[in-house]
Amino acid sequence: MEINFLLFQLLNGLTEGMILFIVASGLSLVFGVLRVINFAHGSLYMIGAYLAFSLSTRFPQFTLGPYLLLMILVPAGIAAIGLLLEVTLFRRIYGKEHLLQLLLTYALVLVLDDLVRLVWGGDIRNVPRPPSLAGSVEFLSLSFPTYNIFILLLGPAIALGLWWLLYRTHAGNLIRAAVTYPEMLGALGTNVTWVMTGTFVLGCVLAGIGGVLMSALANIDLGIAMEKIIDCFAVVVIGGLGSVWGVLLSSLIIGVGKSYLSLILVRLAMVFPFFVMALVLVIRPWGLFGKPER
Amino acid sequence: MKKVVFILLVLFFAWGTIASAPVFGQDKIKLGFIADMPGIGATFYKSQKEAIEMFIEETNAKGGILGKKLELVIRDSQLKPDVGSNVARELILNEKCDFLIGPTSSAVALAVTKVAQEFKKIIFFHTSNTEKLTTTDFHPYMFQVVPNTGIEGGGIALYLSKKPYKRYTFIGPDYAYGQTQWASFKEDLKRLKPDVEILDAVWVKVGETNYSSYIPTLMARNPEVIYSSLWGGGLSSFIKQALPYGLFKKATITSLFDLDMLRATGMDMPEGLLGYARCPFYAINTPEMKAFTKRFYDKYKEWPSDWAIMVYDGLLVLQEAIKKTQSLDSEKIAKALDGLKWNSLRGPRYIRAEDHMANVGIYVGITTKDPRFKDFLIMKNVEEVPAEKVWMSVEELKKVRQQAK
Numbered sequence: 052m053e054i055n056f057l058l059f060q061l062l063n064g065l066t067e068g069m070i071l072f073i074v075a076s077g078l079s080l081v082f083g084v085l086r087v088i089n090f091a092h093g094s095l096y097m098i099g100a101y102l103a104f105s106l107s108t109r110f111p112q113f114t115l116g117p118y119l120l121l122m123i124l125v126p127a128g129i130a131a132i133g134l135l136l137e138v139t140l141f142r143r144i145y146g147k148e149h150l151l152q153l154l155l156t157y158a159l160v161l162v163l164d165d166l167v168r169l170v171w172g173g174d175i176r177n178v179p180r181p182p183s184l185a186g187s188v189e190f191l192s193l194s195f196p197t198y199n200i201f202i203l204l205l206g207p208a209i210a211l212g213l214w215w216l217l218y219r220t221h222a223g224n225l226i227r228a229a230v231t232y233p234e235m236l237g238a239l240g241t242n243v244t245w246v247m248t249g250t251f252v253l254g255c256v257l258a259g260i261g262g263v264l265m266s267a268l269a270n271i272d273l274g275i276a277m278e279k280i281i282d283c284f285a286v287v288v289i290g291g292l293g294s295v296w297g298v299l300l301s302s303l304i305i306g307v308g309k310s311y312l313s314l315i316l317v318r319l320a321m322v323f324p325f326f327v328m329a330l331v332l333v334i335r336p337w338g339l340f341g342k343p344e345r
Numbered sequence: 346m347k348k349v350v351f352i353l354l355v356l357f358f359a360w361g362t363i364a365s366a367p368v369f370g371q372d373k374i375k376l377g378f379i380a381d382m383p384g385i386g387a388t389f390y391k392s393q394k395e396a397i398e399m400f401i402e403e404t405n406a407k408g409g410i411l412g413k414k415l416e417l418v419i420r421d422s423q424l425k426p427d428v429g430s431n432v433a434r435e436l437i438l439n440e441k442c443d444f445l446i447g448p449t450s451s452a453v454a455l456a457v458t459k460v461a462q463e464f465k466k467i468i469f470f471h472t473s474n475t476e477k478l479t480t481t482d483f484h485p486y487m488f489q490v491v492p493n494t495g496i497e498g499g500g501i502a503l504y505l506s507k508k509p510y511k512r513y514t515f516i517g518p519d520y521a522y523g524q525t526q527w528a529s530f531k532e533d534l535k536r537l538k539p540d541v542e543i544l545d546a547v548w549v550k551v552g553e554t555n556y557s558s559y560i561p562t563l564m565a566r567n568p569e570v571i572y573s574s575l576w577g578g579g580l581s582s583f584i585k586q587a588l589p590y591g592l593f594k595k596a597t598i599t600s601l602f603d604l605d606m607l608r609a610t611g612m613d614m615p616e617g618l619l620g621y622a623r624c625p626f627y628a629i630n631t632p633e634m635k636a637f638t639k640r641f642y643d644k645y646k647e648w649p650s651d652w653a654i655m656v657y658d659g660l661l662v663l664q665e666a667i668k669k670t671q672s673l674d675s676e677k678i679a680k681a682l683d684g685l686k687w688n689s690l691r692g693p694r695y696i697r698a699e700d701h702m703a704n705v706g707i708y709v710g711i712t713t714k715d716p717r718f719k720d721f722l723i724m725k726n727v728e729e730v731p732a733e734k735v736w737m738s739v740e741e742l743k744k745v746r747q748q749a750k
Contacts (some may be wrong), residue, residue: 053565056564056565057559060561063561064558067557093369138363172384174385174578175579175582177582177585184676186589186591192591194591195588196589196590198589268555268577269556269557269582270554270555271554272552272554274554313558314562314565315564317549317550320558321687
């Protein structure tokens with residue numbers, strides 16, 4: 052096989068990995084602070100993708116401007132849904148046993164998926180790429196889709212932004228404090244409840260961004276929620292809790308690994324995330340970048 | 346008094362006879378359309394219904410068939426075989442339909458054709474094209490006016506064998522239908538042109554929406570022709586996703602380029618791809634097709650899809666058979682269908698006696714922009730591969746039916 056195609060596949064893998072990172076970082080954040088595995092995170096991502104589809108049809112000329120507008124409107128919409136869910140449901144299950152949490156978030160998956168089916172039907176949809184991102188970039192006598200390159204640039208930017216938010220701002224300090232010493236944080240006069248709500252909403256924003264990106268990368272249908280949440284779950288376990296870079300690295304490993312394995316055998320690509328997850332759990336149960344639980 | 350009662354009785358009796366007369370000689374012909382309405386069936390259904398309604402309107406304006414007006418009853422089969430056979434029964438038993446019009450999905454068609462056989466009702470298929478309908482599951486009360494899978498696969502293989510293409514690969518979902526399609530295509534091609542190079546196929550996960558990681562694999566095979574079982578929306582989005590990778594600079598993807606798919610892909614469709622269609626209005630130059638296209642466009646302000654044309658053609662066959670037999674009787678019509686010649690929108694055609702398959706071929710061409718159509722591409726240099734050149738021979742047909750027993 053020529054080196055060209057390996058390069059192509061690397062690009063594809065990294066693109067997939069970046070989207071995975073954006074969605075999974077939201078899951079990781081929620082998991083880290085609230086200690087809830089939100090299975091409905093994938094459904095929120097799917098709603099984001101469908102919302103992007105619906106909004107995109109409202110513009111007579113779908114150019115870069117409207118597309119970037121979607122990148123603001125859709126995450127805002129998902130954030131609003133997230134806020135509603137947190138205040139009405141999630142707030143009640145923090146600190147409860149895992150089975151109870153699982154029951155709620157899994158039930159939400161079913162409810163949200165059916166809601167999507169009701170609103171948008173079962174048809175395959177996609178969002179057109181804006182003309183300035185629809186073409187390709189010629190490099191080494193190969194064509195790389197501009198849209199993939201856009202995602203490859205956006206991913207690290209979001210990672211950097213997230214890191215900056217968590218480690219360089221007051222809000223980030225509060226979130227990190229809520230992970231380790233929630234009682235102390237409360238005793239110091241911070242409204243921990245709202246820190247948690249804020250974190251949950253931030254997670255939803257990331258799911259929404261991922262949804263918009265995916266809607267113009269490939270087709271969207273009712274299956275994308277489950278597909279993504281499974282990969283996200285693996286990524287969070289592999290990367291380790293609370294580490295932006297851990298999630299980024301493990302997303303890229305999964306993305307690139309799946310991409311190369313699909314060259315050999317599609318079925319191998321499907322089990323790859325679980326294989327890596329199992330391996331990490333055996334060797335470093337706290338994940339690549341995580342810290343052992345005290 | 347006795348006289349009055351007697352007269353009343355006579356009148357009553359006579360009135361009764363008159364009132365019940367339509368049971369024997371209805372003044373209308375009821376057509377029952379088993380339609381796959383939801384999901385991926387929606388676009389098909391829309392244009393099929395439009396064409397049927399147009400046919401009925403036109404025919405009734407001319408006084409109907411045998412002086413009887415046509416009437417349409419539609420039931421949704423939901424792309425589900427069991428629902429299909431239920432609504433077919435309902436159309437026959439409750440609605441007392443005289444003739445049935447088949448669905449879009451082949452799976453539903455196979456269920457429905459059994460019901461038609463059971464009740465000896467004439468039914469025709471215009472969009473669903475599994476070869477089974479006219480081979481293993483054949484019965485004399487059905488006919489088929491869409492090129493079936495055998496004609497389609499054999500037709501494209503024959504066409505390609507005459508072109509200089511050497512290197513062939515395949516992409517499609519990893520399930521039985523695609524595998525059979527690729528296997529029989531390979532076999533046909535190898536037989537027609539022994540020096541072709543058949544490359545490994547690329548199997549896509551069933552339900553896959555993101556094709557990007559398969560595209561480099563395809564390119565690594567370095568094919569000239571990518572044959573595919575992708576169609577409609579799936580094919581359209583594959584083309585959109587593959588375009589920026591430059592896949593179509595060196596290779597063509599060859600699959601069903603029906604009008605709905607061309608419209609869905611819009612101006613993203615690259616020029617120069619080699620594909621085929623079952624019934625493209627823009628490439629068939631008969632006066633009938635031109636007149637039909639104009640009437641259709643004037644009425645609905647859109648171009649007739651392949652499905653619309655074929656369902657209309659099926660109704661023309663039915664009309665011809667009714668006129669020929671001067672009856673609505675299934676047995677007589679089934680007999681009349683054997684070798685029936687009719688003036689199709691595609692030109693003069695006939696129904697083969699042995700399997701009630703119309704001699705309808707496929708149309709192969711190269712995608713191109715056309716000033717007449719602003720929103721989508723059509724195919725140019727379109728050639729028809731006649732059905733007679735590729736359809737299953739009568740001996741083969743007998744063998745297949747024998748084996749199925």
